[in-house]
Amino acid sequence: MPGSIQSIERAAVVLHFLGALSEPVPLGDVARMLALPKPTAHGILRTLCEVGFVVQERDTGRYALGTGLSRLGEALDPHLLRSRAVNWADGLAARTELEVQLGILTGQSVEVLHHVFRPDGSPQQLRVGELQPLHATALGITLLAFSPAAGRLHDLRLPAYTPSTPVTRIDLTRVVQQTFRRGWVLTDGTLRPGVAAVAAPIRHHIGIGVGALAVVGPRDRVIAAAGEPRAGIVDQVVAAADAISVHLQDRL
Amino acid sequence: MRAYVAAIDQGTTSTRCLIFDHHGRMVSVAQHEHAQHYPQPGWAEHDAAEIWRNTLRVLPEALADAGLSADDLAAVGIANQRETTVVWDRTTGRPLARAITWQDTRTADLVEDLNRGPHADLFREVCGLTPAGYFAAPRLRWLLDHVPGLERRARSGEIAFGTMESWLIWNLTGGPDGGVHVTDVTNASRTLLMDIRTLDWDQRLLDALDIPRELLPEVRPNAQVYGECVVGLPGVPIGGAFGDQQAALFGQTCFEAGEAKCTYGTGAFLLMNTGDQIPTSEHGLISTVAYALEGQAPVYATEGSIAVAGALVQWFRDSLEMIRSAPEIETLARRVEDNGGCYIVPAFAGLFAPRWQPDARGVVVGLTSYVTRSHLARAVLEATAWQTAEVVEAMAADTGINFARLKVDGGMTANHLLMQSVADVLAVPVERPLVAESVSLGAAYAAGLAVGYWPDLQGLRDNWHRAAVWEPAMSDALRRRERAAWDRAVERTLHWVHDDDVAR
Numbered sequence: 001m002p003g004s005i006q007s008i009e010r011a012a013v014v015l016h017f018l019g020a021l022s023e024p025v026p027l028g029d030v031a032r033m034l035a036l037p038k039p040t041a042h043g044i045l046r047t048l049c050e051v052g053f054v055v056q057e058r059d060t061g062r063y064a065l066g067t068g069l070s071r072l073g074e075a076l077d078p079h080l081l082r083s084r085a086v087n088w089a090d091g092l093a094a095r096t097e098l099e100v101q102l103g104i105l106t107g108q109s110v111e112v113l114h115h116v117f118r119p120d121g122s123p124q125q126l127r128v129g130e131l132q133p134l135h136a137t138a139l140g141i142t143l144l145a146f147s148p149a150a151g152r153l154h155d156l157r158l159p160a161y162t163p164s165t166p167v168t169r170i171d172l173t174r175v176v177q178q179t180f181r182r183g184w185v186l187t188d189g190t191l192r193p194g195v196a197a198v199a200a201p202i203r204h205h206i207g208i209g210v211g212a213l214a215v216v217g218p219r220d221r222v223i224a225a226a227g228e229p230r231a232g233i234v235d236q237v238v239a240a241a242d243a244i245s246v247h248l249q250d251r252l
Numbered sequence: 253m254r255a256y257v258a259a260i261d262q263g264t265t266s267t268r269c270l271i272f273d274h275h276g277r278m279v280s281v282a283q284h285e286h287a288q289h290y291p292q293p294g295w296a297e298h299d300a301a302e303i304w305r306n307t308l309r310v311l312p313e314a315l316a317d318a319g320l321s322a323d324d325l326a327a328v329g330i331a332n333q334r335e336t337t338v339v340w341d342r343t344t345g346r347p348l349a350r351a352i353t354w355q356d357t358r359t360a361d362l363v364e365d366l367n368r369g370p371h372a373d374l375f376r377e378v379c380g381l382t383p384a385g386y387f388a389a390p391r392l393r394w395l396l397d398h399v400p401g402l403e404r405r406a407r408s409g410e411i412a413f414g415t416m417e418s419w420l421i422w423n424l425t426g427g428p429d430g431g432v433h434v435t436d437v438t439n440a441s442r443t444l445l446m447d448i449r450t451l452d453w454d455q456r457l458l459d460a461l462d463i464p465r466e467l468l469p470e471v472r473p474n475a476q477v478y479g480e481c482v483v484g485l486p487g488v489p490i491g492g493a494f495g496d497q498q499a500a501l502f503g504q505t506c507f508e509a510g511e512a513k514c515t516y517g518t519g520a521f522l523l524m525n526t527g528d529q530i531p532t533s534e535h536g537l538i539s540t541v542a543y544a545l546e547g548q549a550p551v552y553a554t555e556g557s558i559a560v561a562g563a564l565v566q567w568f569r570d571s572l573e574m575i576r577s578a579p580e581i582e583t584l585a586r587r588v589e590d591n592g593g594c595y596i597v598p599a600f601a602g603l604f605a606p607r608w609q610p611d612a613r614g615v616v617v618g619l620t621s622y623v624t625r626s627h628l629a630r631a632v633l634e635a636t637a638w639q640t641a642e643v644v645e646a647m648a649a650d651t652g653i654n655f656a657r658l659k660v661d662g663g664m665t666a667n668h669l670l671m672q673s674v675a676d677v678l679a680v681p682v683e684r685p686l687v688a689e690s691v692s693l694g695a696a697y698a699a700g701l702a703v704g705y706w707p708d709l710q711g712l713r714d715n716w717h718r719a720a721v722w723e724p725a726m727s728d729a730l731r732r733r734e735r736a737a738w739d740r741a742v743e744r745t746l747h748w749v750h751d752d753d754v755a756r
Contacts, residue, residue: 079580079666082579083666086688094717114668117718117720119719124718
């Protein structure tokens with residue numbers, strides 16, 4: 001097979017071999033069946049374990065197909081994501097004293113999947129289910145930067161909601177790329193004047209963005225005098241989003 | 253500066269330690285699960301020694317997680333699975349049998365005899381409870397009857413009985429070496445042995461079950477320093493204990509008559525503060541102690557329990573294999589606009605509050621070729637909403653108090669569709685607090701009050717923050733129509749079990 005990459009080919013053979021057997025198999029059997037030296041077979045199996053396609057039984061050391069492979073074509077269930085995120089979102093709201101929103105990509109919009117009120121007793125409306133524009137929200141820009149599906153949104157419309165909304169493709173690309181590099185974004189009045197937000201991605205399986213977590217609030221409670229986010233806010237948002245990401249891997 | 257308060261949440265599946273700051277914000281949590289033992293059908297046991305070992309593990313883990321030491325804790329409080337019964341040797345500190353848990357049904361016959369016997373009315377009158385297998389004293393009686401030598405040794409004072417908070421407090425305060433043997437009024441109110449008015453053991457009830465007084469812990473208020481830890485959290489005062497559902501009521505700061513909370517877990521438990529009134533329920537609810545603070549009159553509550561709430565979602569997942577994880581039920585249910593005419597009544601072990609029909613069994617009705625698994629998913633969620641509505645109505649009928657809003661907590665509050673359904677069928681707003689751990693928070697609050705870490709109940713109220721509100725959005729006409737359909741579905745569960753059926 002000209003041009004084929006041997007290690008990928010071998011990995012595919014290992015997966016087919018494991019998939020054909022109903023019971024976990026020891027390393028020796030894999031090496032023998034594939035006519036490979038044990039260290040080579042071991043290297044392939046270790047790598048496949050790391051990406052979740054193969055699992056090794058703890059007691060026996062035998063190998064079997066992992067769930068990562070059968071779930072490859074499935075999107076993460078949004079309500080599973082919400083249920084894993086609830087405690088972290090609550091903690092983030094308690095510590096920052098800001099409103100917390102968790103968003104996912106739905107069509108060409110952000111869908112608010114989870115919402116925690118700003119804990120100050122003020123009257124607030126539950127925003128779960130609300131659709132927000134991708135280019136004008138911190139949640140949306142984070143999803144554009146990290147979600148594989150968002151990269152294909154070439155026909156995204158960019159209406160102006162305020163003078164600060166990025167309305168040209170160049171402006172939007174710049175902020176998306178900066179978000180990708182830094183791992184978070186600050187928006188200042190891009191959807192509603194006087195409202196600012198900081199968002200960070202929730203990632204699943206080697207870094208793929210499945211959602212975004214944001215704190216949202218009045219400008220002066222999010223942004224310091226110099227125009228940067230107030231001390232600690234970025235760290236809190238990123239730490240909560242990362243904790244949710246880790247918690248997702250735990251269970252799946 | 254002792255800037256934090258800890259709570260031990262000794263639950264059915266695990267033992268946890270949570271640490272809270274002065275604002276009632278959780279700063280760390282550690283958890284270890286314990287084994288569930290099912291030696292016979294209907295039996296459910298825990299190893300109390302394993303639970304104590306797990307307690308000793310979670311305490312340092314929770315401290316380390318937050319970078320704290322025991323010296324940073326002003327107090328520790330305990331919340332526990334209610335009615336789970338343990339007996340132990342006061343000299344060796346060893347449990348003398350596995351703990352019989354609240355899920356265990358082995359005392360059903362004993363309780364039936366009790367209800368047919370001369371003392372049934374006495375129990376109702378003195379402790380506010382109709383004898384049921386649910387409560388602790390019949391389990392203690394069973395242990396006395398079945399553990400060799402226990403009865404004799406119990407009368408000589410060598411043995412101690414307790415629910416889980418008693419067992420943990422006794423061990424934390426030194427065990428055989430000076431351990432304090434106490435319980436709190438809420439746990440004691442679930443034994444069938446305590447006078448709900450005097451808040452002490454009642455000799456007539458002890459006699460009716462022939463239980464030696466020497467076994468029993470001293471009944472104490474919920475917020476009071478019972479003693480100081482000598483192990484686990486050395487030097488930290490134990491400032492409170494609570495049965496889990498009363499702890500959640502306290503953690504949700506339902507301090508005024510008429511305030512209520514519903515905790516949605518495997519089952520769902522709705523408790524309403526009734527102030528100094530002990531309502532006699534005409535509608536199948538239980539009278540219980542909400543809390544007692546030191547030197548103050550006790551505050552009472554009425555309780556309605558829904559046996560099958562989250563358990564129905566688990567059944568949908570594990571037995572029907574319709575979904576892979578519980579949260580996915582919302583995804584499935586959202587694919588359709590309504591239940592398609594389908595209703596599920598989960599009377600798996602008969603109907604509980606407010607109907608109490610043991611011969612009922614579950615039904616799925618309204619099936620047509622139109623109904624899909626998405627409609628079934630809706631029907632599963634709506635079953636929990638309608639059962640909540642039935643308990644709320646029973647409470648309103650008993651107390652004359654109509655709910656203006658309902659505070660909710662527990663794992664199922666992450667299900668947005670369910671919470672919206674509850675608001676829709678109750679026609680009142682449903683509110684979720686920022687700290688979902690109401691059970692642990694209630695125990696921490698009690699302990700913090702006892703040592704002056706929080707000054708008073710108002711200080712605790714200030715810590716309560718609304719995290720979400722679901723506003724009712726269903727038209728009255730639709731609500732009436734759906735309610736009528738639910739009632740017809742419930743009727744179809746009745747009298748299913750016949751005497752000549754094999755028991756199942």
